[in-house]
Amino acid sequence: MTLRRPYHLSLVAVCAALALSGCGGSDAGSGEEADDGPAFTLYSGRDEELVRPLIDQYAEEAGVEIEVRYGDSAEMAAQLLEEGDGTPADVFYSQEVGAVGALAKADLLGSLPQEVVDRADERFRPAEGTDWVGVTGRSRVIVYNPDLVETPPTGVLDLTDPAYRGQVAWVPGNAGFQAFMTGFRVSQGEDAAAAWLEEMQANDATVYEGNSEVLEAVEAGDQPIGLINHYYWARTAPEVGGVEEMASELVFPAGDDPGGLVNATAVGVTPQGADNAEAQAFVEYLLSEEGQQYFVEETYEYPVVDGVADPEGVPALDELEGPQLDLSDLDSLQETQALLTEAGLLS
């Protein structure tokens, strides 16, 4: 009986060696001479690349250590809902109001100081209470590829025109799209919203998974028109070498066209974060002139406080029209989803 198979056991041994060496290494790596550990833990639903420089800058200025966990806003909200009182998080900075709204509804958020919430423009704060506050604004836009579209639409109401048959890409599963649909329902009425959905489907709108994919498709010429948020376009521009290099162009819907909805990113604190002075100070910093300026320059979003200039290359916030409503009007998300489900766009 010959047994000549050292190789397979060595594979397992290599795994073991890797595991052991890694354990030693990771201990050494994390030893940043943290005297008393991080001042607070931040859950960021916003991308690391976009917000990390700001967080690092603040940590240095304030002389605190911040533990930051990055993820997807909705999935982090789901995680916070599962964690409940046991959460290690003190601050949650979300990509959208819906996620903080869901946490507020589940009673998982503590209060922010009234004067901090009041710094934000009225349209970017909750109608009642101080559970969260908007940090930056973003507008819904229509993106189109001029090579494929002769007469661009002026608003989403145009998109049901047979001229745009089979041309429009949309994202019914996306939170931003659903906020827009909620705005549509609230401003134009339930019947108009249902009719628009039906006509869009009859006009062969194509379902995409996310805004980036839509923009990618329009840029590549696979899709003539798409519905996205303005900053996707604005931040892709430098990646391809500037606004001039972009194949696609934006339409900011005019008048009270529901396609021009202005939405926000938002921040809130957990109950333990509400008692943490460092955590509260960070929220205040996000709404400071310095914090706001950062977002304008780096993410091309609109500031929510007075006295900070709007980003370049896009129309000023004041010039944006869109439906007359504020963000707390957008809390009837359930009804929107029921509508989308009925239309067969959600399951």
Added chain:
Amino acid sequence: MLSLVTLVVTGLALVPLGYLLVRATERGWDGVAATLWRPRTLTLVLRSVELAGTVTLLCLVLGLGLALLVTRTDLPGRRVLRVALALPLALPSYVAAWSWIGVAPDVAGRLGSVVVLTTISYPYVYLPALAALRRCDPALEDVARGLGTRPAGVLWRVTLPQLRPAAAGGGLLVGLYVLSDFGAVATMRHEVLTTSIFRSYRASFDRTPAAVLGCVLALLALLVVAVEGRSRRRVAKVGGGAVRPQRVLPLGRGRWWASLVPVAVLVAALGVPAYGMGRWLVRGTSAADPAQLVAALGNTALVAALGALVVVALAFPLAWLAARHPSGLSAAGIGAAYAGHALPGVVVGLALVFFGVRVTPGLYQELPLLVAAYAVLFLSLGLAAIIASVATVAPGLEDVARSLGRSRAGVWRDVVLPLTAPGAGAAATLVFLTIMKELPATLFLRPTGFDTLATRLWGHVSAASYAAAAPYAVVIVLAAAVPTAMLATGRREVAT
């Protein structure tokens, strides 16, 4: 002792299912019924089943066919092809799907999902088939040939039946993987159960419908396991036999034409993603930070190695018990493990968040809980490989060794471990590769600030920094190529 370990493993594997039941029924049975009786639910179930069935069939054909081509014919370049054909296993489904969408946008939908999922998961069949072909007893084929059977008849009636357990096990893994996959179907915009589950979390923060659909997925998985179990029972046990070089079928002039098949598969499975990542790299101006890349590579190797070790350690007792003392407990453990493989990572991740915060708060967002999540997700990968190798240890061998005066420990050291080592090695490699590309559970459970190649890739892509993302995808594949090549070339001559 063995039963105790099995009990623990079964308990761990049942965590996601328990969580799903808690969440699904939290609004009473009305909540469950409301989701179940939507006409849309049935459509999604049928689509998921149809996709899993199609991809599994295609993978069986491709996996078995390619394995035969590279081991039993004089195909030019078969040694290189043998390794290269295993590599697509290392590709994350989302990377393959993004690349395909970039190259051929028209494939979006069902066709694209089938193409992407088939090209990355046929190695689940190909690898065990390769191993089984090496183990085949050539004497059986010689006898059949001696009795006047034509080559096609030998292949159909003698060789293929010997591959059946390997094919069934691999097919099972493919089927379950397709049920759980989100990356490919989401990018291809093909709506199935998993896309609906993710959407339910993402858009409504409503966990009930997601949990109900998760239960449906788990049930489907058990159904698939039952079907596979039936196909396995009808196979007679194949003895070891003497192993010597296998007969090679000369293809004559056709050998160059035949080599076009594996080359075409490689172009679709590796060429398209390579082109896609290349395009990202040249198109963008962002760049990956080399220090971050190296750190992420180290972290990935660490968690993948830990996960592979834990899976082998957990799967072995369960497989042993199932092979030697099958019982309700071992069947429950295996069923739960396979059901875990069909659940999307987001569900298993949230289940461990729920469980971790409440039961082991000290370990929450620490490595042990992350590794536990990998164990739940990928236990079935380890089981499939180890069960097959445990079955090759005839109980008589141990008895003989004992009667010859070996101690109990000596029997394990000299008989059992050497015979099961190939299975354990294969299991460790499969799990290692799969953990390298795991994303959703890693995002929930990793220690804060701990990045793997997959989380960095995701971070760059969601920030639209494609050029910075591409190197991470390339490094995942390159790093995975090492163990994959070892698995595909590993010698398995067993002389008994």
